[in-house]
Amino acid sequence: MHIVVCIKQVPDSAQIRVHPVTNTIMRQGVPAIINPYDLFAIEAALALKDQLGGKVTVLTMGPPQAEPALRKALSYGCDEAVLVTDKLFAGADTLATSYVLASAIKTLHQETPVDLVFTGKQTIDGDTAQVGPGVAKRLELELLTYVSRIVSVDQAANSIRVERRAEGGVQVLETRLPALITMLEGSNEIRFGSAPDMFRAARAEVCVWDRNAAGIEDIKKVGLKGSPTIVSRVFVPSPRAQKAQQIEFDAANPEAATQTLLDKVLVEIPKVKKQLDQTRDNKRASRSAGERHE
Amino acid sequence: MTQNIEKFDVIVVGAGPAGNAAAYTLAKAGKKVLQLERGEYPGSKNVQGAILYADALEKIIPDFRDSAPLERTVIEQRMWVMEDESYVGTTFRSDRFNQMPGNRYTIIRARFDKWFSEQVQKAGALVICEMTVIALLRDAAGKVIGVEVDREDGKIYADTVILADGVNSLVASRAGLREDIKPAAVALAVKETIFLPKETVEARFNLKGSEGVVIEMLGSISQGMAGTAFLYTNKDSISLGIGCMLSDMKAQNTTPAELLEKLKQHPSVAPLIAGGETREYAAHLIPEGGYHALPELYGEGWLLVGDSAGFVNAVHREGSNLAMTSGRLAAETLLELGEKGLPSTAANLARYKARLEDSIVLKDLKKYRNIPDTLHSQRQFLSDYPALLNGAAHEFFTVDGQDKATKEKAIFNAFRERRSLLGLLGDAYRLWRATR
Ligand SMILES: Cc1cc2nc3c(=O)[nH]c(=O)nc-3n(C[C@H](O)[C@H](O)[C@H](O)COP(=O)(O)OP(=O)(O)OC[C@H]3O[C@@H](n4cnc5c(N)ncnc54)[C@H](O)[C@@H]3O)c2cc1C
Numbered sequence: 001m002h003i004v005v006c007i008k009q010v011p012d013s014a015q016i017r018v019h020p021v022t023n024t025i026m027r028q029g030v031p032a033i034i035n036p037y038d039l040f041a042i043e044a045a046l047a048l049k050d051q052l053g054g055k056v057t058v059l060t061m062g063p064p065q066a067e068p069a070l071r072k073a074l075s076y077g078c079d080e081a082v083l084v085t086d087k088l089f090a091g092a093d094t095l096a097t098s099y100v101l102a103s104a105i106k107t108l109h110q111e112t113p114v115d116l117v118f119t120g121k122q123t124i125d126g127d128t129a130q131v132g133p134g135v136a137k138r139l140e141l142e143l144l145t146y147v148s149r150i151v152s153v154d155q156a157a158n159s160i161r162v163e164r165r166a167e168g169g170v171q172v173l174e175t176r177l178p179a180l181i182t183m184l185e186g187s188n189e190i191r192f193g194s195a196p197d198m199f200r201a202a203r204a205e206v207c208v209w210d211r212n213a214a215g216i217e218d219i220k221k222v223g224l225k226g227s228p229t230i231v232s233r234v235f236v237p238s239p240r241a242q243k244a245q246q247i248e249f250d251a252a253n254p255e256a257a258t259q260t261l262l263d264k265v266l267v268e269i270p271k272v273k274k275q276l277d278q279t280r281d282n283k284r285a286s287r288s289a290g291e292r293h294e
Numbered sequence: 295m296t297q298n299i300e301k302f303d304v305i306v307v308g309a310g311p312a313g314n315a316a317a318y319t320l321a322k323a324g325k326k327v328l329q330l331e332r333g334e335y336p337g338s339k340n341v342q343g344a345i346l347y348a349d350a351l352e353k354i355i356p357d358f359r360d361s362a363p364l365e366r367t368v369i370e371q372r373m374w375v376m377e378d379e380s381y382v383g384t385t386f387r388s389d390r391f392n393q394m395p396g397n398r399y400t401i402i403r404a405r406f407d408k409w410f411s412e413q414v415q416k417a418g419a420l421v422i423c424e425m426t427v428i429a430l431l432r433d434a435a436g437k438v439i440g441v442e443v444d445r446e447d448g449k450i451y452a453d454t455v456i457l458a459d460g461v462n463s464l465v466a467s468r469a470g471l472r473e474d475i476k477p478a479a480v481a482l483a484v485k486e487t488i489f490l491p492k493e494t495v496e497a498r499f500n501l502k503g504s505e506g507v508v509i510e511m512l513g514s515i516s517q518g519m520a521g522t523a524f525l526y527t528n529k530d531s532i533s534l535g536i537g538c539m540l541s542d543m544k545a546q547n548t549t550p551a552e553l554l555e556k557l558k559q560h561p562s563v564a565p566l567i568a569g570g571e572t573r574e575y576a577a578h579l580i581p582e583g584g585y586h587a588l589p590e591l592y593g594e595g596w597l598l599v600g601d602s603a604g605f606v607n608a609v610h611r612e613g614s615n616l617a618m619t620s621g622r623l624a625a626e627t628l629l630e631l632g633e634k635g636l637p638s639t640a641a642n643l644a645r646y647k648a649r650l651e652d653s654i655v656l657k658d659l660k661k662y663r664n665i666p667d668t669l670h671s672q673r674q675f676l677s678d679y680p681a682l683l684n685g686a687a688h689e690f691f692t693v694d695g696q697d698k699a700t701k702e703k704a705i706f707n708a709f710r711e712r713r714s715l716l717g718l719l720g721d722a723y724r725l726w727r728a729t730r
Pocket of ligand 1 (some may be wrong): 340460461464485535599602612613614
């Protein structure tokens with residue numbers, strides 16, 4: 001099995017702060033981490049390797065400073081790491097990013113055929129969840145999103161069976177390989193790497209690929225140029241001015257308390273009253289309509 | 295699956311100033327060094343701002359000023375003896391401090407430790423973070439031959455192990471190399487980093503460029519406990535903290551957070567930090583037992599350096615300089631043994647102690663050996679005197695028609711009332727003895 005895991009280095013959003021004076025986001029000193037959703041992808045890949053053998057290659061497109069993220073992935077037990085970095089890649093949106101990653105995976109595939117690609121569900125700094133599916137589409141891989149469990153891999157039949165969280169339940173899906181899987185959060189827990197893995201990671205060479213090494217064919221499709229996404233406006237939602245209110249509650253008389261609450265809601269949020277009235281009217285209307293049908 | 299990790303000349307446990315100084319000096323001289331740090335990165339466990347004493351670092355990295363992340367050069371030192379609403383203080387400001395090279399700097403430890411660790415790695419040491427040493431490995435004769443970490447297949451071997459794991463040194467305690475620290479030999483300090491615009495810091499403290507100020511405070515702020523407080527100016531923040539003996543805090547049932555809150559509200563402190571935003575809060579133990587509390591500093595195959603050896607001068611709040619110096623001396627001892635082809639036996643490692651005796655580390659700790667006890671048993675230094683001094687100043691500087699001779703007499707009588715004349719003389723003697 002050759003499994004490729006795509007990861008992204010992101011600023012640890014839990015530690016991002018707004019500068020008290022200038023009100024700008026302070027990135028300085030904010031530690032960079034592996035996108036937390038990607039950890040589930042790494043663990044799923046490693047668990048499959050434990051079971052079936054083979055190797056796990058971890059891949060990222062990013063600035064040279066993204067190297068520690070790859071090294072960290074190696075310390076969990078990934079075998080090889082590739083950093084695709086080029087000045088031309090700056091400013092990439094999800095379309096351009098998926099193009100670069102797909103090209104790099106194609107290049108990896110030429111060396112050792114790739115059976116599976118894993119990505120996280122989404123990133124915490126972009127939240128689009130578009131890159132994984134974009135890569136799958138470009139490489140014509142079967143796409144399994146929001147996977148919560150890998151059930152089994154049948155290497156002879158070249159197929160994989162997974163569980164996928166869907167609205168209202170769990171779907172059991174089976175498809176042929178090669179496939180791309182985006183892992184759901186909470187589906188597993190990243191392992192604590194062994195001491196030898198830590199040593200290997202500290203010393204390993206991370207492959208650094210520029211656009212040529214990564215096999216980029218069309219440089220118009222990378223970076224800012226290859227990114228049709230336009231950010232038209234960034235704004236901070238204004239906080240609501242309303243204050244919370246307290247309502248006295250007499251335990252002996254819950255009906256009265258409910259009534260007070262209802263009155264307050266209906267008076268202070270006219271929209272609610274309007275909607276309630278409307279639903280009631282609709283119900284009446286449909287009831288009378290039903291009566292007529294009978 | 296057991297994989298063996300190759301053997302090293304030296305394993306250094308901890309990447310604070312002591313460990314970094316040792317690892318840097320050894321790696322620079324070509325030794326095969328492994329440094330293990332439990333934090334996510336060096337400095338991640340050390341978030342506070344602090345004073346850096348140039349001399350200790352200069353002896354390790356002479357041109358550190360070119361690349362180290364320094365905040366401000368300290369050109370002014372204030373001493374405040376405080377009462378609830380006032381202070382009596384001295385200020386020493388000298389333009390001589392302004393002449394390069396600087397003698398003391400304020401730093402942010404998280405940044406500084408990271409920089410120092412980069413130098414260690416450039417010098418050729420292998421530095422691995424997120425690895426906690428949980429035990430020492432010994433051979434049949436009891437000689438330390440390596441460490442065990444908290445990960446699978448985590449036995450790593452070396453000729454010598456340097457323990458630079460800080461004040462708690464659980465490794466050393468667990469291995470029986472030293473006793474657990476006692477509450478009376480350790481202070482608990484809390485510190486906040488309060489952010490303010492650079493211009494505000496400079497205006498409030500009368501600074502320009504990269505000049506900085508340090509204020510040391512004692513008196514009513516420690517509520518009669520043995521302890522001091524401090525304020526340092528960084529580029530665009532202020533480090534403010536207070537520390538007291540752990541045993542005192544226990545006895546008085548106070549928390550350091552309460553002390554710090556009171557300090558922030560003190561009328562002399564509040565205007566200096568007004569409008570600032572606290573962004574980092576850190577609590578840390580400081581070994582303050584001094585000379586009498588020092589553990590064994592070396593043994594068969596191991597050495598203690600920095601805080602884990604208790605090298606802190608509580609009076610001058612010097613710790614990182616003693617940490618760096620002891621780290622360097624430990625490394626130089628091992629280099630000397632290497633040159634002479636001698637093994638790391640306790641008998642040979644005794645040279646480390648000799649080097650310490652000959653350096654600022656043990657010379658200063660010896661000089662101040664009685665301070666912890668004096669402050670412990672003689673509470674008047676911390677409670678009565680600050681009150682009396684402030685009372686005296688108030689009396690003296692209030693122009694109210696009273697002649698100065700009468701004022702002086704009133705002041706003298708106030709001192710006499712609180713402490714008998716004999717007590718006063720005794721105090722002077724004890725303080726003099728303690729600092730001698
Ligand atoms: C509030 C406060 C203010 C201070 N101000 C000053 C000042 O202004 N100037 C000054 O010179 N000194 C100051 N000191 C003292 C100074 O911080 C210490 O003396 C100095 O940090 C000691 O360095 P060290 O390397 O021995 O220990 P540390 O800096 O504590 O480093 C120990 C390192 O070892 C790591 N470690 C611990 N256990 C393990 C383990 N089992 N395995 C792996 N790694 C481990 C820790 O994570 C840590 O990084 C201050 C201390 C405090 C608490």
